[in-house]
Amino acid sequence: MNGPNLNLLGRREPSVYGNRTFSDFFEELKKKYDSEVELFFFQSNHEGALIDKLHEVGFSFDGIVFNAGAYTHTSIAIQDAIKAIETPVIEVHISNVFAREEMRHHSFLSPVVKGVLCGFGLQGYELAIKSLL
Ligand code: DQA
Numbered sequence: 068m069n070g071p072n073l074n075l076l077g078r079r080e081p082s083v084y085g086n087r088t089f090s091d092f093f094e095e096l097k098k099k100y101d102s103e104v105e106l107f108f109f110q111s112n113h114e115g116a117l118i119d120k121l122h123e124v125g126f127s128f129d130g131i132v133f134n135a136g137a138y139t140h141t142s143i144a145i146q147d148a149i150k151a152i153e154t155p156v157i158e159v160h161i162s163n164v165f166a167r168e169e170m171r172h173h174s175f176l177s178p179v180v181k182g183v184l185c186g187f188g189l190q191g192y193e194l195a196i197k198s199l200l
Contacts, residue, residue, distance in 0.1 A: 068108075068109050068110070068117065068120060068121075068131060068132070068133045068134070068135075069089060069108075069109070069110040069111075069134050069136070070110075070111065070112070070117055070133075070134060070135040070136035070137070070138050070139075071111075071112040071113075071136040071137055071138060072112065072136055072137070073089065073110055073134060073136050074089075074110050074112065076088055076089045076161075077089070077091075083161075083162050084161050084162065085161070085188055085189065087189060089108075089110070089189075092189050092192075093106070093108050096192070096193060096196070099193075100196060100200075103200060104129075104196070104200060106196070107124075107128075114138055114142060114144060114145065117135065117138065117145060117148075118144060118145060118148045121145075121148040121149065121151075121152055121156075122148065122151070122152065124154065125148075125151070125152025125153060125154045126152060126153050126154065127154075128154045129154065129199065130154060130155055130156075130157065130196075130199035131154050131155070131156045131157070132156075132157050132159055132192055132195040132196060132199070133149075133156050133157065133158060133159065133176070133180075134158075134159045134160060134161065134192075135158070135176060139158070139160070139164075139171075139174045139175065139176050140170060140171060140173055140174065140175070141175070142175055142176075143175055145175065145176060146175040146176055146178070146179055149176060149179045149180060150179050155180075155181040155199070156176075156179075156180045156181060157180060157181055157182050157183070157184065157195040157198060157199065158174065158176050158177060158180045158182070158183045158184070158185075159183075159184050159185070159191045159192055159195050160183075160184070160185035160186070160191065161185075161187075161188055161189060161191060162185070162186060163185055163186030164185050164186075165185070165186075166186070182195075182198060
């Protein structure tokens with residue numbers, strides 16, 4: 068799952084987030100892990116839509132890899148949603164948020180997720196999938 072502004076990956080601040088689109092990366096991931104796991108992707112710029120999706124899949128899926136974008140640093144509602152569901156969530160950030168502005172150092176999600184990966188670029192999503200597998 069990807070949160071706000073991550074639909075612009077490939078075009079958004081390429082020096083921070085790289086120049087690859089997420090759909091291109093995701094197609095490659097799906098092929099690579101095809102025999103092991105079924106992968107689904109959801110992106111929204113809207114907090115409520117992300118919460119609705121957590122509720123929808125969070126009692127049946129085996130794992131959720133979630134980059135909540137800037138909602139990471141602001142959303143008590145997403146923290147509550149992660150607490151409310153049963154599926155383990157791995158928090159991912161493409162950039163190393165701790166090497167950036169102080170406002171990005173705090174995460175409302177980290178205390179309630181299974182683990183956190185940040186600073187590994189898009190590879191972080193794959194590492195999270197591997198850890199769930
Ligand atoms: C991000 C880091 C956040 O601070 C930022 O708001 C994002 C992307 C990352 O993947 O590095 O939108 O989650």
